Amino acid sequence: MQKTVIVGGGLAGAAVACFLSHSGQHAITVLEQETLCGVHASGRNAAMIRQIVPSESLAALCREGARYVREQPDFPVDFQRHGSLFLASDDGWQSLRRSAERATLLGVDCVIWSREQCIERVPVLAEAAFEGAVYTASDGVVDVAGLLQGFHASARSRGVELRTAAKVTGIVRKNGRVRAVLTDDGELPADQVVDAAGPWASDLASMAGLARPELRPLRRHLYVSELDLTVDPSWPYVWNLSAGYYFRPESGGLLLCCCDEDLSPPCTPETDPEVAERLAECFARWVPALAGHAIRHSWAGLRTFGGDRGFVLGPDPRLEGFVWAAALGGHGVTCSPAVGRLVAGGFDKPELCAGFSVERLLL
Numbered sequence: 001m002q003k004t005v006i007v008g009g010g011l012a013g014a015a016v017a018c019f020l021s022h023s024g025q026h027a028i029t030v031l032e033q034e035t036l037c038g039v040h041a042s043g044r045n046a047a048m049i050r051q052i053v054p055s056e057s058l059a060a061l062c063r064e065g066a067r068y069v070r071e072q073p074d075f076p077v078d079f080q081r082h083g084s085l086f087l088a089s090d091d092g093w094q095s096l097r098r099s100a101e102r103a104t105l106l107g108v109d110c111v112i113w114s115r116e117q118c119i120e121r122v123p124v125l126a127e128a129a130f131e132g133a134v135y136t137a138s139d140g141v142v143d144v145a146g147l148l149q150g151f152h153a154s155a156r157s158r159g160v161e162l163r164t165a166a167k168v169t170g171i172v173r174k175n176g177r178v179r180a181v182l183t184d185d186g187e188l189p190a191d192q193v194v195d196a197a198g199p200w201a202s203d204l205a206s207m208a209g210l211a212r213p214e215l216r217p218l219r220r221h222l223y224v225s226e227l228d229l230t231v232d233p234s235w236p237y238v239w240n241l242s243a244g245y246y247f248r249p250e251s252g253g254l255l256l257c258c259c260d261e262d263l264s265p266p267c268t269p270e271t272d273p274e275v276a277e278r279l280a281e282c283f284a285r286w287v288p289a290l291a292g293h294a295i296r297h298s299w300a301g302l303r304t305f306g307g308d309r310g311f312v313l314g315p316d317p318r319l320e321g322f323v324w325a326a327a328l329g330g331h332g333v334t335c336s337p338a339v340g341r342l343v344a345g346g347f348d349k350p351e352l353c354a355g356f357s358v359e360r361l362l363l
């Protein structure tokens with residue numbers, strides 16, 4: 001049996017464990033440095049399932065991930081299928097239309113909405129500036145903790161071992177291939193290491209003696225407003241791609257974001273009060289009806305991107321047995337099922353994976 005060690009117990013690592021365990025051909029251990037899984041991006045996101053995206057390869061993963069969340073073949077998970085409403089203006093609107101056309105070809109149920117339709121569904125958009133809108137009924141908001149737990153529980157039911165408070169500190173290689181990983185507790189033999197270490201993914205590559213690809217952890221804040229009785233919990237999430245904001249119903253109020261992106265070292269980020277000012281300015285300018293909302297609580301998380309903003313998935317050609325499942329950026333909730341399936345499938349469809357290979361970031 002092949003010994004596989006997955007480093008990172010977030011959505012990427014958990015999904016790979018879940019799908020890899022289906023074959024029954026691997027002895028799998030997931031190592032997570034924190035005492036709980038989901039402490040980092042996988043527990044700090046906006047939980048939105050999104051199928052309208054600008055790149056073709058990503059669109060296929062989003063579509064497959066969204067289908068998994070809707071159909072729930074492995075475990076039940078709460079999914080509020082209230083749809084998404086993407087808004088844009090000028091060049092952004094042309095690009096959104098193209099993304100929607102591509103998604104339609106993939107079978108996504110997106111439709112162009114008039115301004116009147118948008119306002120009827122989400123009345124706070126009455127004074128909002130935007131040129132065009134795309135509504136997708138099959139998007140929505142998933143219970144992220146349930147999704148993460150589901151992957152882990154499903155994997156454990158097929159013999160996968162999860163060790164928390166288990167930080168990987170080194171990777172042993174011999175004759176051009178992976179042999180073991182080192183932790184504070186000692187050495188664990190491994191034929192294959194899956195790098196699902198989120199913002200620390202390139203540190204792990206360094207431990208294996210590999211030159212680091214460029215990965216960029218970008219901090220983003222989310223805010224939850226006080227209770228607001230004018231919010232209808234069945235609103236779709238609304239995302240204006242040109243203005244750079246999104247909002248959706250959350251806990252009787254709204255979850256708000258001004259799409260901030262600030263480069264950060266890998267860490268557990270603190271909130272920055274300056275971004276709260278940006279948020280207030282953003283909503284005052286673009287959605288006056290939502291200006292001045294009192295904020296109940298806020299947090300920040302890291303979205304980690306490849307240098308060209310793409311995912312990094314699949315075997316590393318420089319070291320046999322080193323496999324990437326990293327840089328899921330702002331799409332890791334939606335795509336985690338597809339990423340898990342793709343990475344676990346051994347990359348037998350090269351045409352699907354070429355765009356995600358680490359090689360492109362090493363040139």
Ligand SMILES: Cc1cc2nc3c(=O)[nH]c(=O)nc-3n(C[C@H](O)[C@H](O)[C@H](O)COP(=O)(O)OP(=O)(O)OC[C@H]3O[C@@H](n4cnc5c(N)ncnc54)[C@H](O)[C@@H]3O)c2cc1C
Binds near residue numbers: 221332
């Ligand atoms: C504010 C915000 C909003 C977002 N909104 C959405 C959204 O609405 N929809 C969507 O699809 N996506 C969204 N995302 C993106 C999504 O959350 C991420 O893409 C996804 O969670 C990444 O999962 P991951 O497992 O790769 O990384 P992580 O969740 O960061 O997990 C990596 C894990 O590896 C562990 N680790 C690292 N190094 C080691 C080591 N040496 N040893 C052992 N363990 C180690 C870490 O402790 C961590 O738990 C959002 C992200 C943020 C921050």
